[in-house]
Every structure is written in structure tokens, then in C-alpha cells.
Amino acid sequence: MQELNYEAVVIGAGIAGLSTALRLSELRIRTVVLEKGTDDRYPCNTRIAGGAFHVAHRDVDDPPEVILEAISQRTRDTANPELVQALAGDIRAATAWLKAKGVRFIKVGHEIFRKHSLAPPINLNQDKYWEGRGGDVLIRTLTAELARNGGEVLLGARANGLVMNAGRCVGVDVLRQETPLRIHARAVVICDGGFQANPELVARYITTSPGKIRQRNSGSGTGDGLQMAMRAGAQVVGMSRFYGHVLAREAMDNDALSPFPIADFLCSAGIVVDASCRRIADEGRGGVYLVNAIAAQDDPLGTVAIFNEAVWTGPGREFISPANPQLPQKGATVYTAPTVSELAGKLDLDPQRLARTVSDYNEAVEQGKTETLAPPRTAERLKPYSLRQGPYFAVRLCAGMTYTMGGLAIDGHARVMGPNDQPIPGLYAAGCAAGGLEGGEHVAYLGGLTRSTVTALRAADHIAAWQRSPDVPPQ
Structure with missing residues (x-):
């Protein structure tokens, strides 16, 4: 088996994965992104998203207290308080960070929640309404920025297991072009989206008739990272709801x-x-x-x-x-x-x-x-x-x-929580692979693109803090 060494491994190259990796590369953390898609047009939900950046249908530039109130009303205070505070407090700066990386936004329509929509806007008058627009352009932009910063994306690389040592995540086992590969790292970030395209998991958690549900997504969200983390003892939350x-x-x-x-x-x-x-x-x-x-x-x-x-x-x-x-x-x-x-x-x-x-x-x-x-x-x-x-x-x-709302339980630093309500050292999750914000009894929808960006940057910043203290193990 071939073995590689990095400081951080990110699983999935949607908005959460690329934002995590780009932020880490900015902070001089040697990072690789694993993407199971085989070419640079790989499918993912970010690429085909409508593109509206909002939190609970409030604009990202609204004051945090306004966003907090909107989240409270939508979730009826059932979401993880740490994640709620992070989303409301960070989203303006997170959106500004994306803008600084070249991601463009435009106002579309009169609704408040469309004041920040990815540009150019999607064109529903064409079959591939997303191609060359919105999320597709965001993917291309972040990928190019990552390459300029020395980060890598390995296409055709499907993660199939976490490498654990004494309860700590220290790497990932990968299958790339039928070749097994082990990547060692101080931190692993699961960003491969929800499990909506996995009929077995949908049947287990959401509906007994997954064959009677229309998949209105990219088909790439099969819950690989979720299942790997669960095998390592990770907690899950809110698995019964979807957007x-x-x-x-x-x-x-x-x-x-x-x-x-x-x-x-x-x-x-x-x-x-x-x-x-x-x-x-x-x-x-x-x-x-x-x-x-x-x-x-x-x-x-x-x-x-x-x-x-x-x-x-x-x-x-x-x-x-x-x-x-x-x-x-x-x-x-x-x-x-x-x-x-x-x-x-x-x-x-x-x-x-x-x-x-x-x-x-x-x-x-x-x-x-x-x-x-x-x-x-x-x-x-x-x-x-x-x-x-x-x-x-x-x-x-x-x-x-479109995507499942539940996923891995994380704390305010996007660390994955283990069976004893303590973070699993070295393991993070961001974006729609993580739960705790959306869903619940009231089926609260807050915004997939925004929750992905905020949790991604939170994960990257926490990982970088370890790098500044190399003698301190991940906690």
C-alpha cells in the first residue's frame, strides 16, 4: 500500500471541503483534498445549487442579533447553541472571505435572502442550468485559489476508512483508481455532504420507501464520511430530516x-x-x-x-x-x-x-x-x-x-463528538456532513451554503491553532 503524509486531509471537494482546504493552505498547513469524482466537472450539490447565501432567509450582512432571532424562530431553539452562535456571528466575515478569494455575488430578485446570490445567477431556461454559473463558478474559483496556495485535489480518490490510533484520528484509507492508499495526517475533515443518495441510509433514517423519493441533487452524497466516522464511534444528530x-x-x-x-x-x-x-x-x-x-x-x-x-x-x-x-x-x-x-x-x-x-x-x-x-x-x-x-x-x-439535514455531531470548532460527549481528537466535519443546526422536530432550514462555509472556516482555524503548537496533540 502506498503511503503519503500531509498535515491535514479533507474529504470532499464541495464548498465545505474547498473552503476548509483553502483556508488551511492560507495558514500554511499542508493539505490534500480527496474527491471521488474522476474529472474536474465532478458532480456535487454545490455545483448545482440555486446559489442564495442566507441564514434562515435573512441576508448575511444583517446584524448578528437579527440573524439569531431568525434562527430562533425557525428552529424554535432546538439547534446546537454553539453552532447557532457561530453561524450568526461568523457569516458576514465568512462571506467577505469568499469575496476576497474571487467569489462573486449578485442581488437576484426582491427577496431579502437573495441579496447575496452567487454570480452569475443560474439560468433555468437551459438543461444544465448551473453550468458556468453560481456554484459551478464558485467551485472553479476556489479550486484555482487552492492550487495557487499549494493545496492539492486528488480526483478519483474515494475515502473508505479512517485510520485510528488510541482513539485519535491520524489518517484516511483511500482507494484511488483501484489502488489502495493510506494518507497520514494530524487532522481529517469530513466534508462529503449528506447521505441523500444512499438508499439504505435513507431507508434507515428517513422513509421506508426510498424508491418513492425523487433525488433532486447531484447523486454524489452517499454518506461515506458519515459511516466511516460512525464506525470510529462518532455521534450523529438529527438524521430524520432533509432539505x-x-x-x-x-x-x-x-x-x-x-x-x-x-x-x-x-x-x-x-x-x-x-x-x-x-x-x-x-x-x-x-x-x-x-x-x-x-x-x-x-x-x-x-x-x-x-x-x-x-x-x-x-x-x-x-x-x-x-x-x-x-x-x-x-x-x-x-x-x-x-x-x-x-x-x-x-x-x-x-x-x-x-x-x-x-x-x-x-x-x-x-x-x-x-x-x-x-x-x-x-x-x-x-x-x-x-x-x-x-x-x-x-x-x-x-x-x-436535495440534502439530508442531520449528520455528525460537532462542537463550535467543528470537532466530531465521540461516544462520551468529548471530541474525537483529529476528526472534524463541516457542511452537510455535520448535523446540529438544521432539521429537528420543526424541520428548520437555515441555508446549506452558509452553514457549510462557516463550519469549514471554523474547522480550518482550529486545526491551524495546533500547527502553531506542534507539541500539543489535537484535542
């Missing part, structure tokens, strides 16, 4: 319907019912909450969005890739009928049950008592629409999974 969007059911077989357009706004303005015509969740919590509720159904392909013309011509036209008119244009079936009962007939649903569900919902909306519904319907974030007036519309749904 994604509601898609038309036809997206399961029609690539034109994934990753866009999304049906979130139709669902959150109308209602989402199962095959028994019962509402499945609080539509007022938004698309990320609803997509998790859909995935948790006994049949994740058995839900339907019910709405009317006011929703179709209102919220249906929102977002950069609106459901109206793109769903029917790209091959989704949008059912319509003058009455709820006739709509039910087209959907093979019980007309009386659906009419009763819609009627009860309308009464609660019109009386301002949606909290009395079962399940309750909140109205603070997203307005509920009365469905009293037809014509009526429906779209069959599926859950689109």
Missing part, C-alpha cells in the same frame, strides 16, 4: 420536472391530502416542512395538492420557476374541475370525503380559526387561501430530496 421541495409526481420519471419547477407554493396556499382525503400536515409551515411530511407517508406518492384558480394564478406564479405555467408545460398533469366532487372523481378520491375536508378547511380560514383544524394550520408565515370559489385544481405530488 428539499415538493415536486409533481411525474418528476419520478420525467427529468424535466426536477429539480424545478416546485409545487411548494401551491401546497402552502391550498391543502395537501392523502388517499383518504385527510390533510397530512400544517401547510402554513412551508414547502420544506411539507416535503418531509410527504416522505413520511406510508405511500410517499399518494398525496395530492388541492387548490383553486385564485391560488393557481396567485402563489402559483411565484418563484423563479413558477408552477404556473411550467408544471403543465414540462409534462405534469394539472387536474381541473368546476366542483370539488368532480375533481375528486378525476383523482379517484372519495367525493364526499374530499368535499368535507375542503369545506371544513374553508370554514376555518374564513373564521380565522385555522389553528382548530386537525392538523392545525398556522397562518403567520404563509397566507391560507379560502377554497370556496372554483374552478378547482389538483396536482399529484412527490417528495424531492
Whole structure:
């Protein structure tokens, strides 16, 4: 077996991995990045991301106290306090660091959370909407900067095990072009994303029917680093939730319907019912909450969005890739009928049950008592629409999974936590390989790109502190 020596090894070359490695190289830590993709166009979620830099839909330049309040509201104070403080306190400086490395941002649209979007913005009018744009350009920019600083990216290098010595992580075993390789290092940083593209792990933690979930991601997040760390005794947290969007059911077989357009706004303005015509969740919590509720159904392909013309011509036209008119244009079936009962007939649903569900919902909306519904319907974030007036519309749904929110438990320095609530010396995790911020009971979404950048820089700075004290082992 060939053996190499570095001061730090980073697993994964998305935004978290490249930011970690670039920061380490700046601090004169000899670093190598392992990327299982085999060429410089390797797939990763960063490359195909929408590109909005935000925290809980607040701008990265907002005061920390404003961001903290947004995180508190979104998570209902269930996230790791150390990580919350790090994200709110560091994100402005972290974004400025990216800018200094040549990453460009642009304001896209009127929403606060799009004031810092990766430039040039994605172009949803082309098949490879991401190519030469947004996250793709960020990957190329950080890779070039890393090379200029003497850092290395090994393509076609898949990590398959951590090298442990007396409870300390001291390296990685790698398979590169069918050749085994052992890399020794004082620190290993796991940055290979979530486990969304691993059906076995998705079945274990998220849904019993992973084959009925649409993967709206790069397909590269298979949880390799997660599993290696778990074998070494690492703790995990929040594994049951994921970030994604509601898609038309036809997206399961029609690539034109994934990753866009999304049906979130139709669902959150109308209602989402199962095959028994019962509402499945609080539509007022938004698309990320609803997509998790859909995935948790006994049949994740058995839900339907019910709405009317006011929703179709209102919220249906929102977002950069609106459901109206793109769903029917790209091959989704949008059912319509003058009455709820006739709509039910087209959907093979019980007309009386659906009419009763819609009627009860309308009464609660019109009386301002949606909290009395079962399940309750909140109205603070997203307005509920009365469905009293037809014509009526429906779209069959599926859950689109982008990345898993849970992962390795880390502390405020991105150190991976072991079985005794103590850091595993020499082992770190950043980005979507780490948990503790998003997900939880309330399915809090805070921002994948921003959490990745902050945790990456935190990991790199802590590793560099050891280098300044070479006689002190990693703690």
C-alpha cells in the first residue's frame, strides 16, 4: 500500500471541503483534498445549487442579533447553541472571505435572502442550468485559489476508512483508481455532504420507501464520511430530516420536472391530502416542512395538492420557476374541475370525503380559526387561501430530496463528538456532513451554503491553532 503524509486531509471537494482546504493552505498547513469524482466537472450539490447565501432567509450582512432571532424562530431553539452562535456571528466575515478569494455575488430578485446570490445567477431556461454559473463558478474559483496556495485535489480518490490510533484520528484509507492508499495526517475533515443518495441510509433514517423519493441533487452524497466516522464511534444528530421541495409526481420519471419547477407554493396556499382525503400536515409551515411530511407517508406518492384558480394564478406564479405555467408545460398533469366532487372523481378520491375536508378547511380560514383544524394550520408565515370559489385544481405530488439535514455531531470548532460527549481528537466535519443546526422536530432550514462555509472556516482555524503548537496533540 502506498503511503503519503500531509498535515491535514479533507474529504470532499464541495464548498465545505474547498473552503476548509483553502483556508488551511492560507495558514500554511499542508493539505490534500480527496474527491471521488474522476474529472474536474465532478458532480456535487454545490455545483448545482440555486446559489442564495442566507441564514434562515435573512441576508448575511444583517446584524448578528437579527440573524439569531431568525434562527430562533425557525428552529424554535432546538439547534446546537454553539453552532447557532457561530453561524450568526461568523457569516458576514465568512462571506467577505469568499469575496476576497474571487467569489462573486449578485442581488437576484426582491427577496431579502437573495441579496447575496452567487454570480452569475443560474439560468433555468437551459438543461444544465448551473453550468458556468453560481456554484459551478464558485467551485472553479476556489479550486484555482487552492492550487495557487499549494493545496492539492486528488480526483478519483474515494475515502473508505479512517485510520485510528488510541482513539485519535491520524489518517484516511483511500482507494484511488483501484489502488489502495493510506494518507497520514494530524487532522481529517469530513466534508462529503449528506447521505441523500444512499438508499439504505435513507431507508434507515428517513422513509421506508426510498424508491418513492425523487433525488433532486447531484447523486454524489452517499454518506461515506458519515459511516466511516460512525464506525470510529462518532455521534450523529438529527438524521430524520432533509432539505428539499415538493415536486409533481411525474418528476419520478420525467427529468424535466426536477429539480424545478416546485409545487411548494401551491401546497402552502391550498391543502395537501392523502388517499383518504385527510390533510397530512400544517401547510402554513412551508414547502420544506411539507416535503418531509410527504416522505413520511406510508405511500410517499399518494398525496395530492388541492387548490383553486385564485391560488393557481396567485402563489402559483411565484418563484423563479413558477408552477404556473411550467408544471403543465414540462409534462405534469394539472387536474381541473368546476366542483370539488368532480375533481375528486378525476383523482379517484372519495367525493364526499374530499368535499368535507375542503369545506371544513374553508370554514376555518374564513373564521380565522385555522389553528382548530386537525392538523392545525398556522397562518403567520404563509397566507391560507379560502377554497370556496372554483374552478378547482389538483396536482399529484412527490417528495424531492436535495440534502439530508442531520449528520455528525460537532462542537463550535467543528470537532466530531465521540461516544462520551468529548471530541474525537483529529476528526472534524463541516457542511452537510455535520448535523446540529438544521432539521429537528420543526424541520428548520437555515441555508446549506452558509452553514457549510462557516463550519469549514471554523474547522480550518482550529486545526491551524495546533500547527502553531506542534507539541500539543489535537484535542
